[in-house]
Amino acid sequence: MQEKETIAALSTGKGNAALAIIRISGKKTFEILAKCLKPEKRFLSSKEKEIHLYQFYNNKNLKTIDEITAIKYASPRSFTGEDMMEIICHGGEIVVEEIVSCLLKEGITLAEKGEFTKRAFLNGKINLLKAEAIGQIIQSNSRKQYGVAMEAYGGKGEKKLFKWKEKIKRILVDCEAKIEFPEEDDIIGGKKEYTNKIKDIYKDIEKEIKNRKKIKTVENGISIPIIGIANAGKSTLFNKIIGFERVLVHHEEGTTRDAVSEEVIIGGERIKIIDTAGLSETKDLVEKMGIEKTWDNINKSTSIIWVTQANKELHEKEKEILQAVKKDKILGIISKKDLNNGKKKVKTLKEMKIPYIVVSLINDDEREKILIFVKKHVEKIINKEETENGIICTKRQEEIILRMMNKIKNISEKAEVLGEEIISHELRLILNDIAEYVGEIKNEDIINEIFNQFCIGK
Amino acid sequence: MQEKETIAALSTGKGNAALAIIRISGKKTFEILAKCLKPEKRFLSSKEKEIHLYQFYNNKNLKTIDEITAIKYASPRSFTGEDMMEIICHGGEIVVEEIVSCLLKEGITLAEKGEFTKRAFLNGKINLLKAEAIGQIIQSNSRKQYGVAMEAYGGKGEKKLFKWKEKIKRILVDCEAKIEFPEEDDIIGGKKEYTNKIKDIYKDIEKEIKNRKKIKTVENGISIPIIGIANAGKSTLFNKIIGFERVLVHHEEGTTRDAVSEEVIIGGERIKIIDTAGLSETKDLVEKMGIEKTWDNINKSTSIIWVTQANKELHEKEKEILQAVKKDKILGIISKKDLNNGKKKVKTLKEMKIPYIVVSLINDDEREKILIFVKKHVEKIINKEETENGIICTKRQEEIILRMMNKIKNISEKAEVLGEEIISHELRLILNDIAEYVGEIKNEDIINEIFNQFCIGK
Numbered sequence: 084m085q086e087k088e089t090i091a092a093l094s095t096g097k098g099n100a101a102l103a104i105i106r107i108s109g110k111k112t113f114e115i116l117a118k119c120l121k122p123e124k125r126f127l128s129s130k131e132k133e134i135h136l137y138q139f140y141n142n143k144n145l146k147t148i149d150e151i152t153a154i155k156y157a158s159p160r161s162f163t164g165e166d167m168m169e170i171i172c173h174g175g176e177i178v179v180e181e182i183v184s185c186l187l188k189e190g191i192t193l194a195e196k197g198e199f200t201k202r203a204f205l206n207g208k209i210n211l212l213k214a215e216a217i218g219q220i221i222q223s224n225s226r227k228q229y230g231v232a233m234e235a236y237g238g239k240g241e242k243k244l245f246k247w248k249e250k251i252k253r254i255l256v257d258c259e260a261k262i263e264f265p266e267e268d269d270i271i272g273g274k275k276e277y278t279n280k281i282k283d284i285y286k287d288i289e290k291e292i293k294n295r296k297k298i299k300t301v302e303n304g305i306s307i308p309i310i311g312i313a314n315a316g317k318s319t320l321f322n323k324i325i326g327f328e329r330v331l332v333h334h335e336e337g338t339t340r341d342a343v344s345e346e347v348i349i350g351g352e353r354i355k356i357i358d359t360a361g362l363s364e365t366k367d368l369v370e371k372m373g374i375e376k377t378w379d380n381i382n383k384s385t386s387i388i389w390v391t392q393a394n395k396e397l398h399e400k401e402k403e404i405l406q407a408v409k410k411d412k413i414l415g416i417i418s419k420k421d422l423n424n425g426k427k428k429v430k431t432l433k434e435m436k437i438p439y440i441v442v443s444l445i446n447d448d449e450r451e452k453i454l455i456f457v458k459k460h461v462e463k464i465i466n467k468e469e470t471e472n473g474i475i476c477t478k479r480q481e482e483i484i485l486r487m488m489n490k491i492k493n494i495s496e497k498a499e500v501l502g503e504e505i506i507s508h509e510l511r512l513i514l515n516d517i518a519e520y521v522g523e524i525k526n527e528d529i530i531n532e533i534f535n536q537f538c539i540g541k
Numbered sequence: 542m543q544e545k546e547t548i549a550a551l552s553t554g555k556g557n558a559a560l561a562i563i564r565i566s567g568k569k570t571f572e573i574l575a576k577c578l579k580p581e582k583r584f585l586s587s588k589e590k591e592i593h594l595y596q597f598y599n600n601k602n603l604k605t606i607d608e609i610t611a612i613k614y615a616s617p618r619s620f621t622g623e624d625m626m627e628i629i630c631h632g633g634e635i636v637v638e639e640i641v642s643c644l645l646k647e648g649i650t651l652a653e654k655g656e657f658t659k660r661a662f663l664n665g666k667i668n669l670l671k672a673e674a675i676g677q678i679i680q681s682n683s684r685k686q687y688g689v690a691m692e693a694y695g696g697k698g699e700k701k702l703f704k705w706k707e708k709i710k711r712i713l714v715d716c717e718a719k720i721e722f723p724e725e726d727d728i729i730g731g732k733k734e735y736t737n738k739i740k741d742i743y744k745d746i747e748k749e750i751k752n753r754k755k756i757k758t759v760e761n762g763i764s765i766p767i768i769g770i771a772n773a774g775k776s777t778l779f780n781k782i783i784g785f786e787r788v789l790v791h792h793e794e795g796t797t798r799d800a801v802s803e804e805v806i807i808g809g810e811r812i813k814i815i816d817t818a819g820l821s822e823t824k825d826l827v828e829k830m831g832i833e834k835t836w837d838n839i840n841k842s843t844s845i846i847w848v849t850q851a852n853k854e855l856h857e858k859e860k861e862i863l864q865a866v867k868k869d870k871i872l873g874i875i876s877k878k879d880l881n882n883g884k885k886k887v888k889t890l891k892e893m894k895i896p897y898i899v900v901s902l903i904n905d906d907e908r909e910k911i912l913i914f915v916k917k918h919v920e921k922i923i924n925k926e927e928t929e930n931g932i933i934c935t936k937r938q939e940e941i942i943l944r945m946m947n948k949i950k951n952i953s954e955k956a957e958v959l960g961e962e963i964i965s966h967e968l969r970l971i972l973n974d975i976a977e978y979v980g981e982i983k984n985e986d987i988i989n990e991i992f993n994q995f996c997i998g999k
Contacts, residue, residue: 094560095632096553097556098554098556099554100553100996101657104553132591134592174554178679178681221632221633223635223636226639229639237605353635539559540558541559541560
């Protein structure tokens, strides 16, 4: 283990809350904490992994900062592998600031992003894939992404890479035997035999890339913009779904210039609902920008809610949307049924096979109906995308696997014409990729880049 | 202890972070957790106040939700006095959601605001004053407010109230002795004697009310609006203090319609800097509202930054501010020294004894100068307000103390003419106030109101 500074950071979410955790790691952890915790005797005699109550005090002015609980973890039996403490204090921002600034005065350094996990990795407590999985578990925006990360955390990626490595090593042995004993086909097996093995690995890798693509579509969570012409009831509908009066709703045209969005949980899924600018003819530059943004939202989202008034004819701009967007992406909502039954529009949507409901947004009871409508649609998307969770959970991993795939594709396609020397060279390069993937090759820049994507306190 | 539902809640701050704590309290805590934690054997054999590593899994589909650590607290040796668990999980929002929803499916109820602390209070683990202090420690916006809360947490209020109670009880004994033995002045002491004692208590209570008033001025943190006429450089100055480009800055008049604010730490104090709408003549309704808000900000704040251009004459509206605001509240900043040396305005401010600096806001180096200028001023305010931390840390407490003060004032002023019966009656009412203050009288509505001001998870 290298001699490093002792670090500390708030490891829980920001903002006032009941509790907060401050983590401390490094050689001087216990020595410094002994100066800050009362009763000192209790701290000194406390055992590892036991939680005890202390006064955390400023040993410069002897004032108590907070009553806390704290847990000792002795090296190497800690997350980082170093001596560590977890302090659970009251979760007020000022309390946390006071405790951290007290620790800094005692000679502790503020941890950098991901520094705890980086130390855990550098000290051999976790491998790179597990470290990356932790980052993904914390940052995941959808259940799918989180599922992939949890399986990666469990070692799925490692196992698969190990399997590939063993297979490639065996092929390499065959291949190199052929270089040394070019005539003994009967002992070693023909070229055909190992190129088939290479093709099997290629298929396996290709499957992972496909899985990754599917997962990427839901990885960043589901977002559904509400689309319609000005005054169709978009903001009222938005508020109904969100559940409270969030956006200014009034009857002048074009009030929602900027897209406003809120996240809601519908059917256990986190869904971002976006209120957009009405699609209408306009010369106002700001409104034009709003409309451009609306189209941007339509193109980026997996689905849209298309809202239209029961009491008005189908507008040119409304037709435009129905034509531009794939039918299975559209959720039709016909509003203002209190003014008109909306027969004509119902007919249009039926003919186009677009699912729809007819509602009155001034009616409070309709919220449930709308939510169920959205929920059913979301379940359909999720199930459609339901697929085996692949092993790839970060961009770095995806890039390496792609690189490997291209190499192996090249070998498998040209095996007949390539000499054994070239094949064995390429296979060795793939083994290198695998070593990089699982973190056996430690490039400091890459390592720093990976942990820089973490939050502080992790 | 009453039979209550088993509750759970996220107790740390929201948003993705390295770690999060989920608290569970109630009779079924261990029974339910045994169903969610693997290895079960480890959980069942784990001792109180030891932290162990588990898989938290969904026992419906047997999928692992997260790898967590957890601590057992057995009744009555827990915060709430009930059986309790603290789960430390990865701090991703989805992880937390999954774990909590799993607990809810197992029959646990989501905790209400302050419900953990309320149970601690109802189970006699902490008294009301300590419970209120916890709430204040978490919510405090300034070091001062936090200091008061910490002393309250340490029992300062309780001790003082007990002292008052004992004194009043002794006076009451004297007073009631006089009712029973009206002639025995020589044994009991004269009326004068106990009215003097009452006056002493009055002085003591009055001091607390005065302390409270002083603390209230800094309690909500220091806020400093930046005031000036349109185009004086308010937003540029704001950005300079905040340290990044936050507000749209351009050269048309009147761009900051709404007040924008950011909190910065200057000299260890959290200060809210407010960018305001320029004070100019306008007929635009929205701008008028902005200007009204600016005046509102001037009146509410303890200080203002008055920014003016070196190269322009003193504007009528600028004079208006200098006249309307107390001189020791004003921080003068003369901007655009690159265009003019600002001699005239320097002279004006010197004459008015208003501290000032002359800067160029296009110059990046001037940030430090501005910060030091603000810091010095803030230190002056803080030191001016430096006073003994009183015992009163909530509005409820303030109201009761005020009520007590009025009663005791009344007695001490009219003691000569009031009969002993009335005095003793009034003293008994004050004892009642004290009992209410420290929570000996438990009114359910009041209790609910107190804990409703807490956050969820506390």
